[in-house]
Amino acid sequence: MSTPTLSATGIRKTFGPTVALDAAQAVLHPGEIHALMGENGSGKSTLLTILAGVQQPDQGTITLDGRVLDDLTPATARSYGIAVVSQEPQMAPALTVGENIMLGRLPVRAGKVDWRATHLRAAEVLAELHLDIDPRTPVSALPLGRRQLVEIAKALVDRPRVLLLDEATSSLDEAETRTLFGLLERMKAAGCAIAFVSHRMTEVMDHADRATVLRDGQYIGTRTLRETDERELVSMMVGRDLKSYWHKAEVSPGDRLLRMVRVSRGALKSIDLTVNAGEIVGLAGLVGSGRSALLRTIAGVKKAEAGEMFFAGHSVRIESPRQARRLGIGYVPEDRKGEGLVMHWSLYRNAGLSRVAALKALAPVTGRIDRAAYDAGTQGLKVRTSDPRQAVSELSGGNQQKVLIARELAITPRLLLLDEPTRGVDVGAKEDIYAQIAELVKGGMGLIIASSELQELLGVCDRILVLYQGQIVADLTAAEADEETLAYWASGAHEIGAA
Ligand SMILES: Nc1ncnc2c1ncn2[C@@H]1O[C@H](COP(=O)(O)OP(=O)(O)OP(=O)(O)O)[C@@H](O)[C@H]1O
Numbered sequence: 068m069s070t071p072t073l074s075a076t077g078i079r080k081t082f083g084p085t086v087a088l089d090a091a092q093a094v095l096h097p098g099e100i101h102a103l104m105g106e107n108g109s110g111k112s113t114l115l116t117i118l119a120g121v122q123q124p125d126q127g128t129i130t131l132d133g134r135v136l137d138d139l140t141p142a143t144a145r146s147y148g149i150a151v152v153s154q155e156p157q158m159a160p161a162l163t164v165g166e167n168i169m170l171g172r173l174p175v176r177a178g179k180v181d182w183r184a185t186h187l188r189a190a191e192v193l194a195e196l197h198l199d200i201d202p203r204t205p206v207s208a209l210p211l212g213r214r215q216l217v218e219i220a221k222a223l224v225d226r227p228r229v230l231l232l233d234e235a236t237s238s239l240d241e242a243e244t245r246t247l248f249g250l251l252e253r254m255k256a257a258g259c260a261i262a263f264v265s266h267r268m269t270e271v272m273d274h275a276d277r278a279t280v281l282r283d284g285q286y287i288g289t290r291t292l293r294e295t296d297e298r299e300l301v302s303m304m305v306g307r308d309l310k311s312y313w314h315k316a317e318v319s320p321g322d323r324l325l326r327m328v329r330v331s332r333g334a335l336k337s338i339d340l341t342v343n344a345g346e347i348v349g350l351a352g353l354v355g356s357g358r359s360a361l362l363r364t365i366a367g368v369k370k371a372e373a374g375e376m377f378f379a380g381h382s383v384r385i386e387s388p389r390q391a392r393r394l395g396i397g398y399v400p401e402d403r404k405g406e407g408l409v410m411h412w413s414l415y416r417n418a419g420l421s422r423v424a425a426l427k428a429l430a431p432v433t434g435r436i437d438r439a440a441y442d443a444g445t446q447g448l449k450v451r452t453s454d455p456r457q458a459v460s461e462l463s464g465g466n467q468q469k470v471l472i473a474r475e476l477a478i479t480p481r482l483l484l485l486d487e488p489t490r491g492v493d494v495g496a497k498e499d500i501y502a503q504i505a506e507l508v509k510g511g512m513g514l515i516i517a518s519s520e521l522q523e524l525l526g527v528c529d530r531i532l533v534l535y536q537g538q539i540v541a542d543l544t545a546a547e548a549d550e551e552t553l554a555y556w557a558s559g560a561h562e563i564g565a566a
Protein backbone atom coordinates (compact mmCIF):
# COMPACT_ATOMS: atom_id res chain seq x y z
CA MET A 68 0.00 0.00 0.00
CA SER A 69 0.99 3.67 -0.45
CA THR A 70 2.73 5.68 2.26
CA PRO A 71 0.04 6.90 4.66
CA THR A 72 -0.79 10.58 4.32
CA LEU A 73 -1.35 10.89 8.06
CA SER A 74 -0.80 8.28 10.71
CA ALA A 75 -1.03 8.18 14.48
CA THR A 76 0.26 5.17 16.40
CA GLY A 77 0.69 4.27 20.05
CA ILE A 78 -1.27 7.33 21.16
CA ARG A 79 -1.92 7.78 24.86
CA LYS A 80 -3.87 10.66 26.38
CA THR A 81 -5.13 11.11 29.92
CA PHE A 82 -7.30 13.74 31.59
CA GLY A 83 -6.64 13.52 35.32
CA PRO A 84 -7.84 10.05 36.32
CA THR A 85 -9.47 9.36 32.93
CA VAL A 86 -7.49 7.43 30.36
CA ALA A 87 -9.07 8.67 27.12
CA LEU A 88 -6.64 6.91 24.79
CA ASP A 89 -4.17 4.11 25.34
CA ALA A 90 -2.22 2.64 22.44
CA ALA A 91 -4.74 4.08 20.00
CA GLN A 92 -4.03 4.27 16.29
CA ALA A 93 -5.42 5.51 13.00
CA VAL A 94 -3.67 5.35 9.64
CA LEU A 95 -5.08 7.39 6.76
CA HIS A 96 -4.08 6.77 3.14
CA PRO A 97 -4.44 9.16 0.22
CA GLY A 98 -7.71 8.80 -1.67
CA GLU A 99 -9.64 6.99 1.02
CA ILE A 100 -12.66 7.65 3.16
CA HIS A 101 -11.95 6.17 6.56
CA ALA A 102 -14.58 5.73 9.27
CA LEU A 103 -13.48 6.07 12.88
CA MET A 104 -15.87 4.07 15.01
CA GLY A 105 -16.49 3.30 18.66
CA GLU A 106 -18.95 3.72 21.49
CA ASN A 107 -19.54 7.02 23.24
CA GLY A 108 -16.46 7.94 25.20
CA SER A 109 -14.21 5.49 23.36
CA GLY A 110 -11.82 8.30 22.38
CA LYS A 111 -12.71 9.19 18.76
CA SER A 112 -12.92 12.96 19.27
CA THR A 113 -9.80 12.97 21.39
CA LEU A 114 -7.87 11.17 18.65
CA LEU A 115 -9.11 13.57 15.96
CA THR A 116 -8.26 16.66 18.01
CA ILE A 117 -4.76 15.24 18.51
CA LEU A 118 -4.40 14.73 14.74
CA ALA A 119 -5.51 18.33 14.25
CA GLY A 120 -2.97 19.66 16.76
CA VAL A 121 -5.64 20.94 19.12
CA GLN A 122 -4.48 18.67 21.94
CA GLN A 123 -1.07 17.14 22.57
CA PRO A 124 -0.77 13.40 23.23
CA ASP A 125 1.09 12.14 26.32
CA GLN A 126 2.74 9.47 24.16
CA GLY A 127 2.73 8.30 20.57
CA THR A 128 3.93 9.07 17.07
CA ILE A 129 2.26 11.09 14.33
CA THR A 130 3.59 11.07 10.78
CA LEU A 131 2.74 13.01 7.62
CA ASP A 132 3.86 11.40 4.35
CA GLY A 133 6.09 9.13 6.45
CA ARG A 134 7.87 11.98 8.26
CA VAL A 135 7.47 12.31 12.01
CA LEU A 136 5.66 15.46 13.16
CA ASP A 137 6.56 16.77 16.57
CA ASP A 138 5.33 20.34 16.27
CA LEU A 139 1.59 19.88 15.73
CA THR A 140 -0.51 22.86 16.76
CA PRO A 141 -3.73 24.10 15.13
CA ALA A 142 -1.64 26.57 13.10
CA THR A 143 0.99 24.08 11.86
CA ALA A 144 -1.72 21.51 11.17
CA ARG A 145 -3.36 24.02 8.90
CA SER A 146 -0.08 24.75 7.13
CA TYR A 147 0.31 20.98 6.53
CA GLY A 148 -3.14 20.89 4.94
CA ILE A 149 -4.94 19.17 7.84
CA ALA A 150 -8.47 20.48 8.37
CA VAL A 151 -10.90 19.44 11.06
CA VAL A 152 -14.62 19.86 11.63
CA SER A 153 -15.15 19.36 15.34
CA GLN A 154 -18.11 17.75 17.04
CA GLU A 155 -19.38 20.92 18.71
CA PRO A 156 -19.91 23.93 16.41
CA GLN A 157 -17.06 26.41 16.74
CA MET A 158 -18.72 29.46 15.30
CA ALA A 159 -19.31 33.06 16.24
CA PRO A 160 -23.11 33.29 15.95
CA ALA A 161 -23.18 37.09 15.68
CA LEU A 162 -20.90 37.12 12.63
CA THR A 163 -22.10 36.40 9.12
CA VAL A 164 -21.70 33.06 7.38
CA GLY A 165 -18.98 34.54 5.15
CA GLU A 166 -17.06 36.04 8.05
CA ASN A 167 -17.15 32.74 9.91
CA ILE A 168 -15.95 30.81 6.88
CA MET A 169 -13.08 33.21 6.30
CA LEU A 170 -12.19 33.80 9.96
CA GLY A 171 -8.43 33.64 10.47
CA ARG A 172 -7.77 34.25 6.76
CA LEU A 173 -9.66 37.47 6.04
CA PRO A 174 -8.37 39.11 2.85
CA VAL A 175 -6.70 42.44 3.52
CA ARG A 176 -6.45 45.37 1.07
CA ALA A 177 -4.59 48.58 1.87
CA GLY A 178 -4.41 47.64 5.53
CA LYS A 179 -8.13 46.97 5.83
CA VAL A 180 -10.19 43.80 5.72
CA ASP A 181 -11.72 43.48 2.28
CA TRP A 182 -15.28 42.48 3.17
CA ARG A 183 -16.35 42.25 -0.44
CA ALA A 184 -13.59 39.75 -1.21
CA THR A 185 -14.41 37.91 2.03
CA HIS A 186 -17.98 37.31 1.01
CA LEU A 187 -17.06 36.53 -2.61
CA ARG A 188 -14.57 33.83 -1.59
CA ALA A 189 -17.07 32.43 0.93
CA ALA A 190 -19.73 32.34 -1.78
CA GLU A 191 -17.36 30.29 -3.97
CA VAL A 192 -16.82 27.71 -1.24
CA LEU A 193 -20.56 27.51 -0.54
CA ALA A 194 -21.21 26.98 -4.25
CA GLU A 195 -18.72 24.11 -4.30
CA LEU A 196 -20.76 22.48 -1.56
CA HIS A 197 -23.91 23.15 -3.58
CA LEU A 198 -25.16 25.23 -0.67
CA ASP A 199 -27.75 27.85 -1.26
CA ILE A 200 -26.81 30.11 1.66
CA ASP A 201 -26.23 33.86 1.42
CA PRO A 202 -22.76 34.55 2.91
CA ARG A 203 -24.13 37.75 4.45
CA THR A 204 -26.64 35.92 6.67
CA PRO A 205 -25.76 35.96 10.38
CA VAL A 206 -24.99 32.44 11.58
CA SER A 207 -27.45 32.87 14.45
CA ALA A 208 -30.27 32.97 11.89
CA LEU A 209 -29.49 29.48 10.57
CA PRO A 210 -30.96 26.20 11.84
CA LEU A 211 -28.52 23.68 13.31
CA GLY A 212 -28.15 21.61 10.12
CA ARG A 213 -27.20 24.63 8.01
CA ARG A 214 -24.71 25.78 10.65
CA GLN A 215 -23.04 22.44 10.44
CA LEU A 216 -22.70 22.79 6.67
CA VAL A 217 -21.15 26.24 7.10
CA GLU A 218 -18.70 24.67 9.54
CA ILE A 219 -17.73 22.17 6.85
CA ALA A 220 -17.38 24.94 4.26
CA LYS A 221 -15.00 26.68 6.66
CA ALA A 222 -12.78 23.59 6.75
CA LEU A 223 -12.62 23.50 2.95
CA VAL A 224 -11.42 27.05 2.28
CA ASP A 225 -7.76 26.05 2.31
CA ARG A 226 -8.31 22.95 0.12
CA PRO A 227 -6.97 20.50 2.70
CA ARG A 228 -5.15 17.21 1.92
CA VAL A 229 -6.48 15.67 5.09
CA LEU A 230 -10.03 16.24 6.24
CA LEU A 231 -11.18 15.10 9.68
CA LEU A 232 -14.94 15.18 10.30
CA ASP A 233 -16.28 14.55 13.80
CA GLU A 234 -19.99 13.70 13.51
CA ALA A 235 -20.40 16.27 10.79
CA THR A 236 -23.70 14.74 9.64
CA SER A 237 -25.39 14.52 13.03
CA SER A 238 -27.60 17.57 12.38
CA LEU A 239 -28.01 17.07 8.64
CA ASP A 240 -31.07 15.71 6.89
CA GLU A 241 -30.90 13.11 4.13
CA ALA A 242 -30.49 15.56 1.25
CA GLU A 243 -27.79 17.54 3.05
CA THR A 244 -25.98 14.33 3.94
CA ARG A 245 -26.04 13.26 0.29
CA THR A 246 -24.60 16.63 -0.72
CA LEU A 247 -21.80 16.24 1.79
CA PHE A 248 -20.86 12.71 0.75
CA GLY A 249 -20.97 13.73 -2.91
CA LEU A 250 -18.35 16.32 -2.09
CA LEU A 251 -16.26 13.85 -0.07
CA GLU A 252 -16.25 11.43 -3.02
CA ARG A 253 -14.87 14.20 -5.26
CA MET A 254 -12.18 15.10 -2.71
CA LYS A 255 -11.26 11.45 -2.39
CA ALA A 256 -10.88 11.18 -6.17
CA ALA A 257 -8.48 14.12 -5.96
CA GLY A 258 -6.32 12.19 -3.47
CA CYS A 259 -7.51 13.67 -0.20
CA ALA A 260 -7.36 11.49 2.94
CA ILE A 261 -10.66 11.71 4.78
CA ALA A 262 -11.58 10.41 8.22
CA PHE A 263 -15.09 10.70 9.59
CA VAL A 264 -16.88 9.78 12.79
CA SER A 265 -20.56 8.88 12.57
CA HIS A 266 -22.93 6.86 14.69
CA ARG A 267 -25.15 6.28 11.65
CA MET A 268 -24.22 2.81 10.49
CA THR A 269 -25.70 3.26 7.02
CA GLU A 270 -23.30 6.13 6.30
CA VAL A 271 -20.35 3.99 7.22
CA MET A 272 -21.59 1.04 5.20
CA ASP A 273 -22.38 3.20 2.13
CA HIS A 274 -19.39 5.54 2.03
CA ALA A 275 -16.37 4.29 3.93
CA ASP A 276 -13.53 2.37 2.25
CA ARG A 277 -12.03 1.30 5.54
CA ALA A 278 -13.02 1.54 9.19
CA THR A 279 -10.97 1.69 12.39
CA VAL A 280 -12.61 0.73 15.66
CA LEU A 281 -11.68 2.00 19.13
CA ARG A 282 -12.99 0.61 22.38
CA ASP A 283 -12.23 2.15 25.77
CA GLY A 284 -9.48 4.23 24.18
CA GLN A 285 -7.76 1.21 22.66
CA TYR A 286 -7.21 0.24 19.06
CA ILE A 287 -9.34 -2.80 18.24
CA GLY A 288 -8.71 -3.12 14.51
CA THR A 289 -9.08 -1.80 10.99
CA ARG A 290 -11.28 -3.45 8.35
CA THR A 291 -11.79 -2.96 4.64
CA LEU A 292 -15.51 -2.41 4.18
CA ARG A 293 -15.71 -4.85 1.28
CA GLU A 294 -14.46 -7.58 3.63
CA THR A 295 -16.61 -6.92 6.65
CA ASP A 296 -20.23 -6.26 7.59
CA GLU A 297 -22.25 -4.19 10.01
CA ARG A 298 -22.48 -7.00 12.48
CA GLU A 299 -18.73 -7.47 12.78
CA LEU A 300 -18.12 -3.73 13.17
CA VAL A 301 -20.79 -3.40 15.85
CA SER A 302 -19.47 -6.33 17.80
CA MET A 303 -15.95 -4.88 17.58
CA MET A 304 -17.31 -1.63 19.02
CA VAL A 305 -19.43 -2.97 21.84
CA GLY A 306 -17.59 -6.21 22.49
CA ARG A 307 -20.70 -8.36 22.10
CA ASP A 308 -23.39 -9.22 19.53
CA LEU A 309 -26.28 -6.80 19.18
CA LYS A 310 -29.45 -8.00 17.53
CA SER A 311 -31.39 -4.79 17.19
CA TYR A 312 -30.89 -1.29 18.54
CA TRP A 313 -34.57 -0.53 18.75
CA HIS A 314 -37.05 -1.63 21.34
CA LYS A 315 -40.61 -1.44 20.25
CA ALA A 316 -42.79 -1.32 23.35
CA GLU A 317 -45.81 -3.57 22.78
CA VAL A 318 -48.58 -1.74 24.58
CA SER A 319 -52.18 -1.06 23.71
CA PRO A 320 -52.68 2.70 23.81
CA GLY A 321 -54.72 4.02 26.73
CA ASP A 322 -56.58 7.27 27.28
CA ARG A 323 -56.10 10.30 25.14
CA LEU A 324 -53.25 12.37 26.55
CA LEU A 325 -52.68 15.27 24.19
CA ARG A 326 -54.97 16.70 21.58
CA MET A 327 -54.16 19.68 19.40
CA VAL A 328 -56.91 21.20 17.30
CA ARG A 329 -55.97 23.53 14.44
CA VAL A 330 -52.98 24.92 16.32
CA SER A 331 -50.95 27.55 14.42
CA ARG A 332 -47.85 29.51 15.23
CA GLY A 333 -45.34 31.09 12.90
CA ALA A 334 -44.71 28.62 10.11
CA LEU A 335 -46.88 25.91 11.74
CA LYS A 336 -50.22 25.75 10.02
CA SER A 337 -53.38 24.30 11.53
CA ILE A 338 -51.90 21.29 13.31
CA ASP A 339 -54.29 18.52 14.37
CA LEU A 340 -52.64 15.88 16.47
CA THR A 341 -53.48 13.37 19.17
CA VAL A 342 -51.23 11.26 21.35
CA ASN A 343 -52.56 8.58 23.68
CA ALA A 344 -51.04 7.21 26.84
CA GLY A 345 -48.63 4.39 25.97
CA GLU A 346 -48.31 5.54 22.38
CA ILE A 347 -45.17 6.52 20.48
CA VAL A 348 -45.71 9.04 17.72
CA GLY A 349 -42.92 9.95 15.31
CA LEU A 350 -42.41 13.22 13.45
CA ALA A 351 -40.64 12.96 10.11
CA GLY A 352 -39.80 15.82 7.78
CA LEU A 353 -36.95 17.80 6.33
CA VAL A 354 -34.96 20.35 8.30
CA GLY A 355 -37.20 23.39 8.53
CA SER A 356 -40.42 21.43 7.99
CA GLY A 357 -41.67 22.35 11.45
CA ARG A 358 -40.83 19.28 13.56
CA SER A 359 -38.87 21.23 16.15
CA ALA A 360 -41.29 24.16 16.06
CA LEU A 361 -44.14 21.78 16.85
CA LEU A 362 -42.32 20.25 19.82
CA ARG A 363 -41.38 23.70 21.12
CA THR A 364 -45.02 24.73 21.03
CA ILE A 365 -46.10 21.73 23.10
CA ALA A 366 -43.19 22.30 25.50
CA GLY A 367 -44.24 25.88 26.11
CA VAL A 368 -41.06 27.38 24.70
CA LYS A 369 -43.22 29.17 22.11
CA LYS A 370 -46.86 30.05 22.60
CA ALA A 371 -49.50 28.84 20.16
CA GLU A 372 -51.13 31.73 18.33
CA ALA A 373 -54.35 30.02 17.36
CA GLY A 374 -56.21 26.78 17.97
CA GLU A 375 -56.89 24.69 21.06
CA MET A 376 -54.92 22.22 23.14
CA PHE A 377 -56.21 19.58 25.55
CA PHE A 378 -54.09 17.65 28.01
CA ALA A 379 -55.50 14.65 29.89
CA GLY A 380 -59.02 15.80 29.06
CA HIS A 381 -58.63 19.44 30.13
CA SER A 382 -58.39 22.46 27.91
CA VAL A 383 -54.94 24.00 28.48
CA ARG A 384 -52.91 26.98 27.37
CA ILE A 385 -49.25 26.17 27.67
CA GLU A 386 -47.46 29.48 27.93
CA SER A 387 -44.12 28.59 29.50
CA PRO A 388 -41.79 25.62 29.89
CA ARG A 389 -42.52 25.66 33.62
CA GLN A 390 -46.22 25.27 32.96
CA ALA A 391 -45.54 22.38 30.59
CA ARG A 392 -43.45 20.67 33.28
CA ARG A 393 -46.20 21.11 35.87
CA LEU A 394 -48.51 19.24 33.52
CA GLY A 395 -45.92 16.47 33.31
CA ILE A 396 -44.50 17.26 29.90
CA GLY A 397 -40.78 16.54 29.53
CA TYR A 398 -38.77 18.00 26.65
CA VAL A 399 -35.37 17.14 25.20
CA PRO A 400 -34.37 19.90 22.77
CA GLU A 401 -32.34 19.35 19.64
CA ASP A 402 -29.50 21.69 20.57
CA ARG A 403 -28.05 20.16 23.72
CA LYS A 404 -25.39 22.83 24.10
CA GLY A 405 -27.48 25.94 23.40
CA GLU A 406 -30.85 25.03 24.91
CA GLY A 407 -30.30 21.86 26.85
CA LEU A 408 -27.44 21.52 29.31
CA VAL A 409 -25.54 23.98 31.46
CA MET A 410 -22.11 22.91 30.31
CA HIS A 411 -20.04 24.08 33.30
CA TRP A 412 -22.41 22.50 35.82
CA SER A 413 -21.95 19.01 37.20
CA LEU A 414 -23.86 15.97 35.97
CA TYR A 415 -25.81 16.01 39.25
CA ARG A 416 -26.90 19.63 38.93
CA ASN A 417 -27.91 19.23 35.32
CA ALA A 418 -29.95 16.14 36.13
CA GLY A 419 -31.69 17.97 38.96
CA LEU A 420 -32.78 20.86 36.74
CA SER A 421 -36.06 19.34 35.60
CA ARG A 422 -37.13 18.50 39.14
CA VAL A 423 -36.19 21.93 40.39
CA ALA A 424 -38.17 23.54 37.59
CA ALA A 425 -41.24 21.53 38.57
CA LEU A 426 -41.03 22.52 42.26
CA LYS A 427 -43.39 25.01 43.79
CA ALA A 428 -41.97 28.50 44.32
CA LEU A 429 -39.86 28.79 47.49
CA ALA A 430 -39.52 25.03 47.96
CA PRO A 431 -35.99 24.32 49.25
CA VAL A 432 -33.49 23.21 46.64
CA THR A 433 -30.91 20.75 47.91
CA GLY A 434 -28.10 18.71 46.46
CA ARG A 435 -30.07 15.65 47.45
CA ILE A 436 -32.69 16.43 44.80
CA ASP A 437 -29.96 16.57 42.17
CA ARG A 438 -28.43 13.27 43.21
CA ALA A 439 -31.78 11.51 43.41
CA ALA A 440 -32.72 12.85 39.98
CA TYR A 441 -29.40 11.70 38.55
CA ASP A 442 -29.72 8.23 40.01
CA ALA A 443 -33.31 7.83 38.84
CA GLY A 444 -32.76 9.29 35.39
CA THR A 445 -29.57 7.53 34.45
CA GLN A 446 -30.78 4.09 35.49
CA GLY A 447 -29.91 1.74 32.67
CA LEU A 448 -28.21 4.44 30.56
CA LYS A 449 -24.58 3.68 31.45
CA VAL A 450 -23.24 7.24 31.44
CA ARG A 451 -19.48 7.08 31.10
CA THR A 452 -18.03 9.44 33.70
CA SER A 453 -15.25 9.31 36.25
CA ASP A 454 -17.42 11.19 38.76
CA PRO A 455 -20.93 12.69 38.47
CA ARG A 456 -19.59 15.84 40.14
CA GLN A 457 -17.58 16.39 36.94
CA ALA A 458 -18.63 19.27 34.64
CA VAL A 459 -20.84 18.09 31.79
CA SER A 460 -18.48 19.80 29.32
CA GLU A 461 -15.86 17.14 30.10
CA LEU A 462 -18.07 14.30 28.88
CA SER A 463 -17.97 12.93 25.35
CA GLY A 464 -20.82 14.15 23.12
CA GLY A 465 -22.91 10.99 23.35
CA ASN A 466 -22.62 10.90 27.12
CA GLN A 467 -23.78 14.52 27.32
CA GLN A 468 -26.84 13.49 25.32
CA LYS A 469 -27.54 10.70 27.82
CA VAL A 470 -27.44 13.18 30.71
CA LEU A 471 -29.92 15.41 28.89
CA ILE A 472 -32.33 12.51 28.39
CA ALA A 473 -31.80 11.31 31.96
CA ARG A 474 -32.82 14.71 33.27
CA GLU A 475 -36.24 14.37 31.64
CA LEU A 476 -36.68 10.71 32.58
CA ALA A 477 -36.03 11.74 36.20
CA ILE A 478 -39.42 13.48 36.46
CA THR A 479 -41.24 10.44 35.02
CA PRO A 480 -43.16 12.60 32.57
CA ARG A 481 -46.67 11.78 31.37
CA LEU A 482 -45.73 12.99 27.92
CA LEU A 483 -42.14 13.10 26.70
CA LEU A 484 -41.02 15.17 23.71
CA LEU A 485 -37.75 14.16 22.11
CA ASP A 486 -36.07 16.20 19.38
CA GLU A 487 -33.31 14.18 17.69
CA PRO A 488 -32.79 12.23 20.92
CA THR A 489 -30.03 9.93 19.75
CA ARG A 490 -27.92 12.47 17.89
CA GLY A 491 -24.33 11.39 18.46
CA VAL A 492 -25.38 8.37 20.52
CA ASP A 493 -23.67 5.05 19.75
CA VAL A 494 -25.52 1.88 18.76
CA GLY A 495 -25.22 0.23 22.16
CA ALA A 496 -26.41 3.36 23.96
CA LYS A 497 -29.37 3.73 21.58
CA GLU A 498 -30.41 0.28 22.69
CA ASP A 499 -30.07 1.31 26.36
CA ILE A 500 -32.05 4.52 25.89
CA TYR A 501 -34.92 2.89 24.03
CA ALA A 502 -35.08 -0.03 26.45
CA GLN A 503 -35.44 2.51 29.26
CA ILE A 504 -38.08 4.49 27.36
CA ALA A 505 -40.00 1.30 26.54
CA GLU A 506 -40.42 0.70 30.28
CA LEU A 507 -41.94 4.15 30.79
CA VAL A 508 -44.24 3.74 27.81
CA LYS A 509 -45.48 0.46 29.26
CA GLY A 510 -46.30 2.46 32.38
CA GLY A 511 -48.54 4.74 30.30
CA MET A 512 -46.22 7.54 29.21
CA GLY A 513 -46.93 9.07 25.80
CA LEU A 514 -44.04 9.95 23.54
CA ILE A 515 -43.40 12.17 20.53
CA ILE A 516 -40.08 11.76 18.73
CA ALA A 517 -38.74 13.98 15.96
CA SER A 518 -35.87 12.39 14.09
CA SER A 519 -34.01 12.74 10.80
CA GLU A 520 -33.04 9.10 11.03
CA LEU A 521 -35.92 7.28 9.35
CA GLN A 522 -34.74 3.91 10.63
CA GLU A 523 -35.06 5.20 14.16
CA LEU A 524 -38.66 6.31 13.60
CA LEU A 525 -39.56 3.07 11.83
CA GLY A 526 -37.90 1.09 14.60
CA VAL A 527 -39.75 2.54 17.58
CA CYS A 528 -42.95 4.35 16.57
CA ASP A 529 -46.56 3.18 16.52
CA ARG A 530 -47.53 6.02 14.23
CA ILE A 531 -45.53 8.47 12.11
CA LEU A 532 -46.66 11.94 11.06
CA VAL A 533 -44.85 13.65 8.20
CA LEU A 534 -44.48 17.42 8.21
CA TYR A 535 -43.95 19.48 5.09
CA GLN A 536 -43.72 23.27 5.19
CA GLY A 537 -45.39 23.52 8.59
CA GLN A 538 -48.26 21.17 7.86
CA ILE A 539 -48.95 17.53 8.66
CA VAL A 540 -49.21 15.96 5.22
CA ALA A 541 -49.32 12.27 6.18
CA ASP A 542 -50.39 10.21 9.20
CA LEU A 543 -49.16 6.64 8.83
CA THR A 544 -49.36 3.57 11.05
CA ALA A 545 -46.18 1.59 11.70
CA ALA A 546 -47.42 -1.02 9.24
CA GLU A 547 -48.01 1.49 6.44
CA ALA A 548 -44.74 3.37 6.81
CA ASP A 549 -41.45 2.57 5.12
CA GLU A 550 -38.46 4.69 4.09
CA GLU A 551 -39.74 5.37 0.56
CA THR A 552 -43.19 6.43 1.71
CA LEU A 553 -41.77 8.76 4.36
CA ALA A 554 -39.27 10.28 1.95
CA TYR A 555 -42.04 10.78 -0.62
CA TRP A 556 -44.20 12.81 1.76
CA ALA A 557 -41.31 14.67 3.38
CA SER A 558 -39.93 15.88 0.04
CA GLY A 559 -43.20 17.46 -1.06
CA ALA A 560 -43.44 15.09 -4.03
CA HIS A 561 -47.19 14.81 -3.41
CA GLU A 562 -47.58 18.49 -4.34
CA ILE A 563 -45.69 18.04 -7.58
CA GLY A 564 -47.81 15.00 -8.33
CA ALA A 565 -51.01 16.92 -7.65
CA ALA A 566 -50.04 19.93 -9.76
N1 LIG B 1 -11.36 17.84 28.57
C1 LIG B 1 -11.63 16.66 29.14
N2 LIG B 1 -11.59 16.51 30.48
C2 LIG B 1 -11.85 15.32 31.07
N3 LIG B 1 -12.17 14.21 30.40
C3 LIG B 1 -12.24 14.29 29.06
C4 LIG B 1 -11.99 15.52 28.36
N4 LIG B 1 -12.13 15.28 27.03
C5 LIG B 1 -12.47 13.97 26.91
N5 LIG B 1 -12.53 13.37 28.12
C6 LIG B 1 -12.85 11.95 28.38
O1 LIG B 1 -12.15 11.14 27.46
C7 LIG B 1 -12.92 10.03 27.04
C8 LIG B 1 -13.00 9.98 25.53
O2 LIG B 1 -13.80 11.05 25.08
P1 LIG B 1 -14.07 11.39 23.55
O3 LIG B 1 -14.79 12.69 23.53
O4 LIG B 1 -12.81 11.28 22.78
O5 LIG B 1 -15.05 10.20 23.14
P2 LIG B 1 -15.80 9.91 21.75
O6 LIG B 1 -15.34 8.57 21.27
O7 LIG B 1 -15.61 11.06 20.83
O8 LIG B 1 -17.33 9.77 22.21
P3 LIG B 1 -18.71 10.29 21.53
O9 LIG B 1 -19.12 9.25 20.55
O10 LIG B 1 -19.68 10.32 22.67
O11 LIG B 1 -18.47 11.65 20.94
C9 LIG B 1 -14.28 10.18 27.75
O12 LIG B 1 -14.29 9.38 28.89
C10 LIG B 1 -14.33 11.66 28.12
O13 LIG B 1 -15.13 11.88 29.26
Ligand SMILES: [Mg+2]
Pocket residue numbers: 111112113154233463464465
Ligand atom coordinates in the same frame (compact mmCIF):
# COMPACT_ATOMS: atom_id res chain seq x y z
MG1 LIG C 1 -16.89 12.50 20.09
